[in-house]
Amino acid sequence: MSDGTVLSDTAADVVKETLAECRAATLPALRDAVGELHPRLARISAYHLGWCEPDGRPTGVHAGKMLRAALAVLAARAFGAGTRTAVPGAVATELVHNFSLLHDDLMDAxxxxxxxxxxxxVFGAGPAVLAGDALLSKALRMTAEMKGTPEQPAGRTLTEAVSTIIRGQAADLGLDGFPVDRVGADDYLAACAKTSGLLGGCVAVGASLADAPAAGVRTLQAAAWDLGVAWQVADDVESIWGDPAASGKPAFGDLRRDKRTYPVIAALRSGTAAGSRLAGRLSSSGARGEDELAELARLVDEAGGRAEAERTAREHLDRAVHLLGKTGGDPVALDGLAALFRHVLDRHGRRTPAPAATPAMRGAAR
Amino acid sequence: MSDGTVLSDTAADVVKETLAECRAATLPALRDAVGELHPRLARISAYHLGWCEPDGRPTGVHAGKMLRAALAVLAARAFGAGTRTAVPGAVATELVHNFSLLHDDLMDAxxxxxxxxxxxxVFGAGPAVLAGDALLSKALRMTAEMKGTPEQPAGRTLTEAVSTIIRGQAADLGLDGFPVDRVGADDYLAACAKTSGLLGGCVAVGASLADAPAAGVRTLQAAAWDLGVAWQVADDVESIWGDPAASGKPAFGDLRRDKRTYPVIAALRSGTAAGSRLAGRLSSSGARGEDELAELARLVDEAGGRAEAERTAREHLDRAVHLLGKTGGDPVALDGLAALFRHVLDRHGRRTPAPAATPAMRGAAR
Structure with missing residues (x-):
């Protein structure tokens, strides 16, 4: 199934329509939740979400696609529930996501x-941290009110996801400057929990709110976990070789901060001459100029790190889509989820496998 | 009842014994909870709690009295429950407390x-923030598992307390450099929620775990709220006139950061000549030398700000103790709580009212 074709234009349009529809259904409740915070923290959160300028003037837009909300809504649909059932879970996942962004931006400088x-x-470290705390606290208050299946209460699902992403972020902090001769895939996968834990939480909360059977929730969560790993690896590739203009982030970001991302780890463990040269250069400390960063990127590529990362991302996406088909949910709704999974990787501008593991795309995903 | 006498030595000894006993009952479960975090975050948390050096070598001690745990345990006892019933709530309140200390230390620099x-x-802003996140997340996972009264589930009580303290901290951030002609008691009281919200949460979670009637929980929470205001005001006095050697904090801390604390607000609103001079000096910006800070402290005192703060702290403590007697709990256990309330203010080295509002101290509190 990894034939390397991208989502067709039609399929991509359907996904975009679905995202827009889920966002429209969730945004008012998200605005309400943020509006209930202390005004100082509501302002910071609204700025972060793209809703306003630092002085509070509204921008009239929302930054971001609200992918996590869409995952929760589509997961609920896969088990027969309507959008409205999923909205509290969708809002809570977006709150958790933005809590973690506010704190991670500070952590990663x-x-x-x-x-x-x-x-x-814009607002200083302290206020930004407090705004993150407020979003997390609000999310957890919302989840405490939620119902779900008895074996898998929706609230507990999301509370556990929060622990998982914090644990992942702790592992991630350890990847900065990790000794080149000791770093391995396990260290990397532990850090992936920061992404996978939340994506898993999103689909689990949506499915739980739809009273999905526990086994279905678990399989769906495993699928989203694989999606998270694929995404993280793809993000690493983008961080080195992506277009700064498109990503809105500085070039060579992860190399600049001496972070052991997937392509770097793969290159270091490649057993190639380029990998050895890379190890030697990474072992020397001190700030690196643009030329040095470009050379590091070239060595990672030459050692096969980029190709290996791209292959790994594809494999995890394939597995994620395959697992979707095993959840026992509604096939049409699952097709919509599969298309969304692929779109997530497409957004990085990479070629992703064509739909196959679940019944062929039928333009569903209402 | 505000006759100005301090707790008798015997009563103080009983309180200390109670604190030590509650700490001994709670500490193992707190250690377990911290031990379940990611090792990097467990280390930071353990350092913060005084358990280890930055490199992980154990100190063999715990920093702090675990007052919040004691409040939860004594509240449960006041409604007929044993210590063991209260321990999960006691641990969760200590986790929340230390989450907020980790973040507040950064916020307040x-x-x-x-x-x-x-x-x-010691560990950098990012890791310290993440350790705080982990403690909060752990606390909220614990509370999600807790039972309580149907009207006042213990978990929800604490989740709400977290929102309250974050809101209070947001108000508190606004007190730094607040315009001298506009700051008032309401702004100050909003900021007190950072302390009162958690103290209220501590007794509410303990009482809820003991299946206390909802009215009793609410009254107990109101009592702890007043204790929190008394404490905050007393803390402000200590921050200006306290002994840095005893508090472990720099002299004139709050004046140095141009914070509108209670004594300063009272002085500014005193209508005295000293208050006007104070307003003039506070309106000029720029860093202040030690002489200038000492002169500011003198003006606050001369304007009656210190006396007014000490009176306010006493009044709130009186009301807190009075409310304890209205909770409908066991009088002997409530005497123990009242003694603890007074001890909290005594620790600031100030004279606090003698026991009176509840039945006379009987050295109980078991």
Whole structure:
């Protein structure tokens, strides 16, 4: 099934329509939730979400596609529930996502997000941290009110996802400057939990709210976990070779901060001459100029790190889509989810496998 | 009842014994909870709690009295439950407390806590923030498993307390450099929620776990709320006139950061000549030397700000103790709580009212 074709234009349009529809259904409740925070924290959160300028003037737009909300809504649909059933879960996942972005931007010292200064740059570290705390706290209050299946209460699902992403972020912090001779795939996969834990939480909360059988919830969660790994690996590729203008982030970001991303780890463990030269250069400390960063990127590529990363991302996406077909949910709705999964990887501008593991795309995903 | 006498030595000894006993009952479960975090975050948390050095070597001690755990345990006892019933709530409140300390130290740029460098100074802002996130997440997972009264589930009580303290901290951030001609008691009381919200949550979670009637829980929570205001005001006095050696914090801390604390607000609103001079000096910006800070402190005192703060702290403590007697709980256990309330204010080295509102101290609190 990994024939390397991209989503057809029609399929991509259907996904975009679905995303827009899920966003429209969720955004008012998300605005309400943010509006209930202390005004100072509501302002910071609204700026971060792209809703307003630093001084509070509305922008009239929302930054981001609200992918996590869509995952929750589509997961609920896969088990027969309507959009409205999923909205509280969808809002809570978006709150958790933005809590983690607010804190991660500070942790990673990222100064730009979607081309705008990050919240900690604009409002200071303390207020940005507190706004993140407020979003998390609000999410967990919302989840505490949620119902779900008895074996898999929706609230507990999301509370566990929060622990998982924090654990993943802790592992991720350890990847900065990790000794080149010791870093391995396990360290990397532990860090992937920061992405996978939440994507798994999104589909699990949606499915739980739809009273899905526990086995179906678990399989769906495993599928989203694989999607998260694929995404993380693809993100690493983008961080080195992506177009800064398109990503809104500085070039060579991860190499600049000496982070052991997937392509770098694969290159270091390739047993190639380029991999050895890379190890030697990464072992020397000190700030690196643009030329040095470009040379590092070239060595990672020459050692096969980029190709290996692209293959790994595809494999995890394939497995994710395959698992979707095993959840026992509604095939049409699952096709919509599969298309969304592929779209997530497409957005990185990479070629992703054509639909295959679940019944052929039928333009479903209402 | 505000006759100005301090707790008797015997009563103080009983409180200390109670605190030690509650700490001993709670500490193992707190250690377990911290031990379940990612090792990197467990280390940061353990350092913050005084359990280890930055490199992980154990200190063999716990920093702090675990007052919040004691409040939860004594509240449960007041409604007939044993210590064991209250322990999950007691641990969760300590986790929430330490989450907020980790984040607040960064927010307030405090470099010392109990005479040691704060966690963000030792481990960096990002890791310290993440450790705080992990403690909060762990607390909320624990509360999600808790039972309580149907009207007042213990978990929801604590989740709401978290929202309240975040809101209070947001108001508190606004007190830094607030315009001198506009700041008032309402702004101050909103910020007190950062302390009162959690103290209220502590007794509410303990009482809820003991299946206390909803009215009793609410009254107990109101009592702890007043205790929190008293404490906050007393803390403000200590921050200006306290002994840095005893508090482990720099002298004039709040004046240095141009914060509108209770004594300052009272002085500004006193209508005195000293208050006007204070307003003039506070309106000029720029860093202040030690002489200038000492002069500011003198003006606050001369304008009656210190006396007014001490009176306010006493009044709130009186009301807190009075409310304890209205909760309908066991009088002996409530005496123990009242003694603990007074002890909290005593620790600031100030004179606090003698026991009176509830039945006379009987050295109980078991």
């Amino acid at each position: 990222d100064e730009l997000r979607r081309g705008r200064p990050t919240a900690w740059v | 405090d470099e010392l806590r109990r005479g040691r460098p704060t966690a963000w100074v």
